[in-house]
Amino acid sequence: MTLLWATIEKRRKGKMDTFPGRTFRSVLHRGFCLAIVIGLLCTIPICAAQDKADQDKKPAPNPAPDVLVLSNGDTLHGKFVSETAGKVTFHSDPLGDISVSWDKIKEMHVNEKLAVLDKTVKLRGKKSQQQVPVGTLEVADQAVTVHPENAAPAAPIQVKDAQFIIDEATLNNEIYHQPDFFAGWSGPATFGATLVTATQNQYAVSGAIGLVRVVPTVSWLDPHDRTSMDFSGSFGKITQPGYVVPASGSTPATYVAATSTKTAIYHADAERDEYFAPRFFGLGQTAFDHNFGQDLDLQQIYGGGIGWTAIKTPKQEMDLKATMQYEKQEFITGAAGTNQNLVGSTFSAAYGLHMKLLTLTQSLSFIPAYNNSSAYSANETDTFAFPAYKNLSFSLGTMDSYLNDPPVSLPPTKKNSFQFTMGLTYAIKSKY
Template structure:
């Protein structure tokens, strides 16, 4: 019909049209001498225009957001008089990114990207990345897709210790792989290397992998592992942050 024709072929797709992806959540709680909890949430969305697979892709938008937050409170045992303050352990790891791909052929595209990170476990208050580059899809069929991407970017890092703050000119080199397995299971994996040109020691890397297993209609069980490496954390913090998360995922739309 006319409205679908306009959206798919005449470049009139609205900002909310064509999005698909998953929303994931998980939590754990402790209520005893120690008390607290950990929450994890994530959103992964992709919009490809046109949305029908038999027309050549014109553009693609990728958005992701994840947050892991936790706090565990432990009293001093045995108690002293006057009572000593409780010990509090905090976790806060946040990431979000947005990528826009503009295709020049079936397998090649230009891209613009931005990303924001906060990692209490590395002493990183905020990392901002703004870049542009190119992408290539060497593998594309009904079951799997592999994208290889590279960009040049500006990167700003703000740490718990302001003396560690950095303004960097660097690059991102990475890949993203997705495969549909038997029984409609979906496997995903990404790897990203981020060298810095003006400060060689300030390099970083990110790796993630996940598996979604359908349970009931649009509900799936999600298993994911990720590792964030930061070579220049704030003093006293470790370079690696590893996470293993299980949760429930809901497929959109």
């Protein structure tokens, strides 16, 4: 007890910078280890479910190679891979994967059990199950015929009407079933950190994770529902230990107290989309924001609305959304009555561009309040990811946040907050 009291007295008088065993490095190390443990515990269920789905999906080896006869008479032996939008992908060991249009194919014989989805098949609901025969496949005279194992051959389908040809496992997984909660997730996870130890001690950590689960999980089928969850945050601190200015002449020694400057920005949101048309969906969402630099302790949003996929191609996609919502703002300082309960909307746009050497993700939102016209805010985020090795990439990002109504405080609070980050990104990919 005497030792503890002496330690506290030394710290108060400036003779001791930190408590024993609780140095700046040790605190940072413990916090970093705790964050890693929590992250691993959260990702284990998802990764385990992904691996199980991947193992269940492995097809049995074909008893004999598939045969592709081209219109010029060339014959290839190998494996049929897929057919989408009039392009057949066939794998041959000497040539690898090749894509051939239907007009260049004279015959094709596939021993694997496949299903042909033509324009008349409705892919929503289990009632479509009886409309899709499954069996070995033959192509001749620009028509596709499916031979079920214990039934008569199905009526030939003209190749121009064959939208997709898929294997039985994909048919069951994507049309008749859907992944459990811990499977089917994809998205990036980013981490960055800075550490400086000198006259001043400084550290900053930033991270983000964005997960999306779309059902069906393949992009060539119209989506039925989509669930997304995002979290991003950055925390930093600059500390300078207290010190004593030596006495000089008649001026006594002066103790200068330790100083500390903190930054903290956090954002989390979740959204559920239910599609009632291939490009239109209803949505429910919630979002939470904290920004120490803008004096914002917590902003909560709960709402619902509609969305439209304005652009959807293999390389890019853009969604436009509008909601009606309840919003609550709570501030750290300021006069009494600065906290607000608002009724408003969120008008947002989300854009993604996928190229070989670059992935761009951009989002923009404007949040007006109808019962207080001055209580509006806006946010923009941009992320550039450059592939480095396998699922790892180097990323650059910006986050711009504008809050029009921060309370009056000292020092004055700026309305705008801008953040630039660099980090390493790992791409989580669905294996369902």
